[in-house]
Amino acid sequence: MTAARGAPDPASDRNDATREGVTMRAVVQDHYGDVDVLRVDERPVPEPGAGEVLVRVGAAGLNMADWHLMTGKPYLARLALGLRRPRATTRGEDVAGTVEAVGEGIDRFAVGDRVFGSASAAFAEFVVARADRLVRTPAAVDDRVAAASPMAGFTALHALRVASIDAPVGDVRVLVTGAGGGVGGFVVQYASARGAHVTAVCSAAKADAARAFGAHEVVDYASRDITQGPETWDVVIDFAGARPVSAWRRVLAPGGHLVLGGGEGGNPIVGPLDRALPGALATLTRAARVTTLLATTNLPDLERIAADLESGVLRPLVARAYGLDEVPLAIEDLRGAVHPGKLVVVP
Ligand SMILES: NC(=O)c1ccc[n+]([C@@H]2O[C@H](COP(=O)([O-])OP(=O)(O)OC[C@H]3O[C@@H](n4cnc5c(N)ncnc54)[C@H](OP(=O)(O)O)[C@@H]3O)[C@@H](O)[C@H]2O)c1
Incomplete structure (x- = not known):
């Protein structure tokens, strides 16, 4: 993260002014295409709105959905994603990390809580997620394992x-x-x-x-x-x-x-x-x-996944972690089925 005017203050949970002008590294794309459309860019740290949480990303899970969103394939999907270019220019659907700030109306989480769940744009140092798409990460579960778990x-x-x-x-x-x-x-x-x-x-x-x-x-x-x-x-x-x-x-x-x-x-x-x-x-x-099948993100299943990670019913294999600069390689490895289990990105 680049602190143009000062880093976020973890002691304050609704500190919009503190983050003003602060940027972070994020993986972005302007066009559909192969992995060469991806680049790491400086973006403003997003602000959580009502019902949202700002998460400092500990790890982000990689999914085949990231490849579909990057390429805009199958083409039918572009009806929803943007016909000529992707409307959403950031990638990464699964996240685990620490609550950095909360928006209006959030009482389930406080600054410093470890959470995981679904959040578009998770290949970044920070991401805003809907609070109803996050749960607490069990204490014994590592961010990489948690980030590997939501979509799968x-x-x-x-x-x-x-x-x-x-x-x-x-x-x-x-x-x-x-x-x-x-x-x-x-x-x-x-x-x-x-x-x-x-x-x-x-x-x-x-x-x-x-x-x-x-x-x-x-x-x-x-x-x-x-x-x-x-x-x-x-x-x-x-x-x-x-x-x-x-x-x-x-x-x-x-x-x-x-x-x-x-x-x-x-x-x-x-x-x-x-x-x-x-x-x-x-x-x-x-x-x-x-x-x-068309699986969708939902809170009851996320709570169950958290419980299954805690009890050991679910023991995800995280084969490799990649940096933000290595997201193109990570997506190539995913497409090439190079590793068993799951892959994650650690910013
Ligand atoms: N319907 C939904 O809601 C939903 C949600 C999430 C994902 N998906 C889809 O589910 C699929 C799997 O996703 P994923 O994240 O698990 O991807 P993944 O981690 O890449 O797993 C796919 C696996 O298939 C194996 N494979 C390739 N050809 C095979 C064959 N002929 N027989 C058996 N295994 C073969 C690959 O490894 P080996 O070839 O080395 O065995 C690879 O490990 C993707 O198509 C994804 O788009 C659907």
């Missing part, structure tokens, strides 16, 4: 809920793709904690991570196409997006449920929606039960 946690919990494995289950066989990655790793941890028998599909390089997440079996997708059978699963949760709905139907047990979570290999215009339509048709014609 929301998505995993949503997947478990739609597949009815959100509570302890009996003899349920679950197959998870992308199981060595961020969201898939969370799904494996949650599903095995609920007592399901979990088969993880990932590259050989991530087999150890998938086992550590709790997978009972690990299949390397390069050596075996699991959609050829003969085994079947009660629930298939697909975060790799590499197979069509018709292929997954072959390995669904009678009454089984296919949950389509994501994958970047789809149609460049509509993205994952290219599988949502065949999925909806299969469900309509009762050929299979298929759900396309």
Whole structure:
């Protein structure tokens, strides 16, 4: 942070005047494109408005959403993000850090509290977040681990809920793709904690991570196409997006449920929606039960994620931390699936 006229005073919680003229480093972009559109810029430290909190960023989680927002792909998303250029020029959706100031009407948090949750523009030294998108970070949980958890946690919990494995289950066989990655790793941890028998599909390089997440079996997708059978699963949760709905139907047990979570290999215009339509048709014609996920940030799930981090049900693997200048490399590593688990940015 550059203190043009003096650094924020942590002793004061509504000290707008103190931060006036103070700048911070933030990752910004003016155009859609590959990682070379990103740069680190000096920006004013933002002020929290009513219902908002200013957080000094300890760590920010990296998600595939950052790549989508950076590139403006699939193109359909530009209807919401800005047609020719991104309306929001800052990136980073998950944050953990310390409350620096609070806006009007905030009584859940005070200056100095450790918090984590969702906040657009988290690849920066400070970020303003809605208070109802933050919870307290459990004392024993490191900022990097907390920052790795919101989006992957929301998505995993949503997947478990739609597949009815959100509570302890009996003899349920679950197959998870992308199981060595961020969201898939969370799904494996949650599903095995609920007592399901979990088969993880990932590259050989991530087999150890998938086992550590709790997978009972690990299949390397390069050596075996699991959609050829003969085994079947009660629930298939697909975060790799590499197979069509018709292929997954072959390995669904009678009454089984296919949950389509994501994958970047789809149609460049509509993205994952290219599988949502065949999925909806299969469900309509009762050929299979298929759900396309769209997870959203919400306070009850965030509180649950905090509790699960505290109790150890959730043990995110943070494979690497990057500085703000290294965000382009971090996004390339994420896209290249270089590391298992989650990646974070530490300003
Ligand atoms: N629906 C929603 O609301 C929602 C929310 C968040 C994320 N997502 C989507 O979920 C997907 C995963 O996100 P993420 O953050 O977990 O990304 P990630 O950390 O990069 O994980 C994806 C994993 O998939 C693996 N993979 C690639 N090809 C595979 C294949 N054929 N079979 C099995 N695994 C394969 C990659 O590693 P290896 O190839 O080394 O195994 C990588 O670890 C993305 O498409 C993202 O956009 C959806």
